[in-house]
């Protein structure tokens with residue numbers, strides 16, 4: 001297959017590109033290589049990918065309408081895996097424009113490109129953040145999600161609505177995946193597992209929000225990529241004769257962990273003790289996330305396979321090698 005992968009220099013994008021090219025697919029990767037976090041890390045990921053046969057890269061911003069139109073006009077794709085977005089809940093509180101441009105305008109351009117091509121399947125990244133402050137656990141796809149607590153969450157919910165509209169109006173088969181706190185090697189420096197590990201190894205104090213009384217359904221990157229590929233490979237057959245299907249699935253670990261237990265896990269993996277500063281809840285944060293993965297299991301047999309201790313050990317090993325600490 002020839003797959004367009006957006007966000008190829010990103011954390012999940014790089015791992016997805018590795019798996020796709022590894023099994024013989026051709027991948028056209030795009031990314032604007034922005035400086036939301038250390039661009040050197042994005043360049044290092046890209047360097048790995050560019051050494052692979054079957055991978056080609058174009059630096060392109062999703063919000064560049066003419067550039068996106070030219071991309072889709074230039075070559076047919078069998079499917080699109082759309083992972084590029086302005087990520088991060090906290091950053092969205094102070095930088096709304098980045099989210100409006102990349103996640104709304106940019107996503108619109110992706111949908112338009114898919115429509116113009118009569119694409120067979122669009123798989124796109126949504127987020128557990130659409131559940132907002134849901135207290136009913138675990139989160140199920142059928143739960144009402146009408147109270148996003150950050151603009152980031154609102155743009156991800158908007159993506160689901162936009163894809164849904166394109167599916168029935170223009171017969172674009174689309175599947176949204178609500179990722180739950182993804183971690184692993186080559187991960188994102190703006191996320192807690194990364195900054196906590198860095199701080200512990202450098203002997204600095206960790207800021208722990210909501211006094212540590214927070215639960216996250218940490219999901220290992222290989223499990224996420226496995227789910228993305230399974231969804232991509234399953235033909236997006238119509239449910240009715242009228243339109244193309246739009247489906248949304250959780251993809252998580254189904255095993256939420258308290259933040260303080262998570263830090264203890266990092267302490268064991270690094271062999272160092274963390275110094276913690278307990279702080280109140282941050283705006284936009286939610287107290288807990290917990291994925292029901294039943295629907296994705298029923299659809300493609302997905303089941304998370306990596307226990308937290310093993311995943312964190314692999315992350316810490318990568319971190320030490322990559323940063324030579």
Ligand code: NAD
Pocket residue numbers: 006007008009010011012013030031032033034042060061062063082083084085086087088101102106125126127128178179180181182183188
């Ligand atoms: P990431 O930031 O590492 O990757 C996103 C990539 O998209 C980056 O390389 C960035 O440069 C690129 N990008 C951003 N805006 C762009 C634009 N306008 N044009 C072109 N490229 C652009 O993030 P990630 O963790 O790999 O996340 C991938 C997707 O999964 C995102 O849509 C994110 O919102 C979603 N997600 C991630 C998590 C997680 O825990 N990592 C959780 C929920 C949802």
